[in-house]
Amino acid sequence: MSQKAPPKLITRGLGHKQKTRRSKRAASLILVIACGFGLMALIYGLFTLAMFLGGSRQVRNAADAGALNVSRKMMDIRVPTDPKYADVADTNGKVGMSNVNRLWGKAYLINANLEEMQKSGQAGPKAGGNGDAAYQIAQTINDNLYVNLADSKTQDLFFSQMAGRRTANMINPGMGIDKNNKQYVCPIAMVDRGDESNLVMTPGQIPDGITAGKVDKGSKSFMQGYVPMVANNKKFTFTSFHEGEQPHLISDSVFDPNRADIAPIEGSATVIPNAFRQSALAGNGQIDSTATASAVANPIRSYSMTIPESYITVYVQNISNWNVDGKKVKSIPYETKADQTIHGLVDHQTPTRVINCFGKVGGEYASGHSIMAIIKALKADYQPAMKKLLQRVQGMDPSYTMAKLVKLLENQNYDKNANRYYIFAKDDSADHTDPQIQIQADNGSLPPWIDVSSWQQDFDGTPKDLVTEPTTTDEYANAWQSPPGTPQPTAKNSGVMIWQPGSGYTKAVGNLFISRTTTLNFSSKP
Amino acid sequence: MPSTRSQNYRKSNSTKARGNFRVNARRASAQTLIEAMVGFIVLIPIALFAVDVVALLSTAQTNEQWAETAARAAGSCSCETMAQNAVKNSLKRFVPSSIASSLELEKITFDQINGQVTVATVMQINVPIPLPWMNQFQLRASAIQPLLGTPAAQ
Numbered sequence: 013m014s015q016k017a018p019p020k021l022i023t024r025g026l027g028h029k030q031k032t033r034r035s036k037r038a039a040s041l042i043l044v045i046a047c048g049f050g051l052m053a054l055i056y057g058l059f060t061l062a063m064f065l066g067g068s069r070q071v072r073n074a075a076d077a078g079a080l081n082v083s084r085k086m087m088d089i090r091v092p093t094d095p096k097y098a099d100v101a102d103t104n105g106k107v108g109m110s111n112v113n114r115l116w117g118k119a120y121l122i123n124a125n126l127e128e129m130q131k132s133g134q135a136g137p138k139a140g141g142n143g144d145a146a147y148q149i150a151q152t153i154n155d156n157l158y159v160n161l162a163d164s165k166t167q168d169l170f171f172s173q174m175a176g177r178r179t180a181n182m183i184n185p186g187m188g189i190d191k192n193n194k195q196y197v198c199p200i201a202m203v204d205r206g207d208e209s210n211l212v213m214t215p216g217q218i219p220d221g222i223t224a225g226k227v228d229k230g231s232k233s234f235m236q237g238y239v240p241m242v243a244n245n246k247k248f249t250f251t252s253f254h255e256g257e258q259p260h261l262i263s264d265s266v267f268d269p270n271r272a273d274i275a276p277i278e279g280s281a282t283v284i285p286n287a288f289r290q291s292a293l294a295g296n297g298q299i300d301s302t303a304t305a306s307a308v309a310n311p312i313r314s315y316s317m318t319i320p321e322s323y324i325t326v327y328v329q330n331i332s333n334w335n336v337d338g339k340k341v342k343s344i345p346y347e348t349k350a351d352q353t354i355h356g357l358v359d360h361q362t363p364t365r366v367i368n369c370f371g372k373v374g375g376e377y378a379s380g381h382s383i384m385a386i387i388k389a390l391k392a393d394y395q396p397a398m399k400k401l402l403q404r405v406q407g408m409d410p411s412y413t414m415a416k417l418v419k420l421l422e423n424q425n426y427d428k429n430a431n432r433y434y435i436f437a438k439d440d441s442a443d444h445t446d447p448q449i450q451i452q453a454d455n456g457s458l459p460p461w462i463d464v465s466s467w468q469q470d471f472d473g474t475p476k477d478l479v480t481e482p483t484t485t486d487e488y489a490n491a492w493q494s495p496p497g498t499p500q501p502t503a504k505n506s507g508v509m510i511w512q513p514g515s516g517y518t519k520a521v522g523n524l525f526i527s528r529t530t531t532l533n534f535s536s537k538p
Numbered sequence: 539m540p541s542t543r544s545q546n547y548r549k550s551n552s553t554k555a556r557g558n559f560r561v562n563a564r565r566a567s568a569q570t571l572i573e574a575m576v577g578f579i580v581l582i583p584i585a586l587f588a589v590d591v592v593a594l595l596s597t598a599q600t601n602e603q604w605a606e607t608a609a610r611a612a613g614s615c616s617c618e619t620m621a622q623n624a625v626k627n628s629l630k631r632f633v634p635s636s637i638a639s640s641l642e643l644e645k646i647t648f649d650q651i652n653g654q655v656t657v658a659t660v661m662q663i664n665v666p667i668p669l670p671w672m673n674q675f676q677l678r679a680s681a682i683q684p685l686l687g688t689p690a691a692q
Contacts, residue, residue, distance in 0.1 A: 059591065
C-alpha cells in the first residue's frame, strides 16, 4: 500500500498541475478577449456619448438660430392699416412690429389732446367720437397684427427656415431638425418691461395735465414700454425695444416670468410681444434630443411720436369799426401794416349834417408785418399762445424748438390776399419720417392732404380766449372828422388771441385766431 | 530499509516530477506571454485608433462651434464687407495646436434677400497617432444664421 501510494500522489499532483495550467491558459485568453471587448465597449460607449453630446449641441445651435430667425422675421409680418393711420404706416402702407408703436403714438397724442380739450372745456360735439374712433381703429390694426404674430404656423415657418436647414448628424445622420411640438409652452413674452420703446418723444409735445411714462436715454426720451398709460380714459401700451440693440437670445429666467400667459399686461390682452420661444427636436428612434431657445426681437429702428399729417392754422383779422354817436355804421378790415389812412365814412349823412370820417390805423404793426410781429403786436403776454403752437408743432416734429418756431413765424409775411396760414410738416420721405415744418398761406401751394374747403369741419374743439389785450385809446390809431365834432373823435384799440384746439384725428390740431379791433368813434354834433 | 528505499524512490520521483513541472510552467508562462502579446498587438492599435477617433470627433465638434461662432458674428453685421471682417476677427481667436493646426474661412454667403448668412470653415487636423496611410485630415463645417444687424424695413 505504501508503494502504490506515491505514484497516485504524483499522478494526482501532475493532474492538478495540468488542470492549473489549462486554467491559466484559459484565464489569459479570456482576459485578453474580455479586455478587448471591454475596451471596444468603452470606446463605443464614449463614441456614442460624444456623438450624443455633439448632436445635442447641434440641436441647441439649431434652436438658437431658429429662435433668432423668428425674432428677426417677425418684423416682416405686416398688416394693412386704415386710411386714418396711413401717415404712420410703412412705405407699403402697412403696420408691423417695428412701427406699431408709431401707430399707438399717434392714437395716444390724439387722445391726449382730447383729454386736454375736455379739461379746458373746449371739447366740441365730435371730440368724444373722434377719440373713440382713433383708439378703436388703432386697436383693430394692433389686433390683426397680434393674430399674425401669435400664429404658431407663422412661427414654425420662420423657425424651420433656419433650423430646418441644419442637421443633427451626430444623432441621426442625414436627418434634419424639427420643431418640437410635443409640449406646448406659451411661445410669446413681453420682456424689458418699463424700459424704452422705439418711440422717441419730447415732453413738450404732451399737452399740459397729461402724464406720459417716458424713459430718458442719453439725450433722447422714449415712451415707456409695457407700462400702460391712460389718456382720455383709454389705456395705451407700447412695446419695449432697447435702443441700439439687435435681436438676441435671452435665458428662460428672463422669458418665463414675462410670458403672455403668466404675466399679461394689464388692460390689454393683445399687446404686441417682443420675445419668442422656440423648441427644436432631433431623434433617431431611440434617443430624442430637444433644446429650447428664446430670443428678444428688435427692429433696430426708432420713430418719433407724431401726427405726421396734421396742421395748425393761424387766422389774422384786423377790423376797424366806424361808430357815429356810439352806433356802428361800418366795419372795414385793415391791413397789417402801420399808418394806414382810411377814409372810412365818405359824406356820411347824419341827422344833423354830412360828415367825412378818417382814421389812421395799424400803428400796432409798426415793428413789422410778419406773423410773429402780428402776435407780438398784442400788448399782452403772448407766450401762452406760443406754447400752444409749439406743443402742437412738436406733435409733427418732436425735435422742433421755440427758437425755430419764432424764426418760422418771423419769416412769414402777412399777405392781404390770404385768409389763413397753415403750419404743417412737409415730408417727402415715403414713410413720413423726415418732417420739415413749414408755414404757408392758404392761397399758396399746400400739400394735397390739406383740404382748405373743410377747414372749420376739421376742428373738434371749441374756441376760447387765450390772451386778451387791455384796450388802449389813441395809442395805435387816430381818428378825425370833417367838419370837426364834439366830443373829439377817439380811436380805441384792442386785441385778443383765441385758441380753437383740434385733436388731430381729422388732421387739424389747432387754430390760433388773432383778432385786432380798432374802434373809431365820431360825433354828428358840431 | 524499505523505508529508506521508499524514501529514495520518492525522492527520485519527486525530483523528476519537479523537473517536468518547471518545463510545463515555463511553457505556460511563454504561452501567456504570447497570448498577451497577441492580445496587445490587437488591442493597442484599436486603442490608438480610438485615440485618433476621439481626436477627430473632438476637433470636428470644435470646428462646428467655430463655424457657428463665425456665422453669428457675420449675422450681426449689416453688410457683406463687415460680415467678412467679423468672421475673420472671430476666427483670429483660434489658437493652433499640435492636433488642430489651422482654421480658415472657406466660404461666406451673405444672403440679404433671405436674411441669412452661411459660413463654412476648414480645419486642418493632425491625428495624434499618425496612421500609416493618412495622418492629416481636413474637416469642414458650415453654419447658417439669420441676419440680425439689418434694420427692419421702413
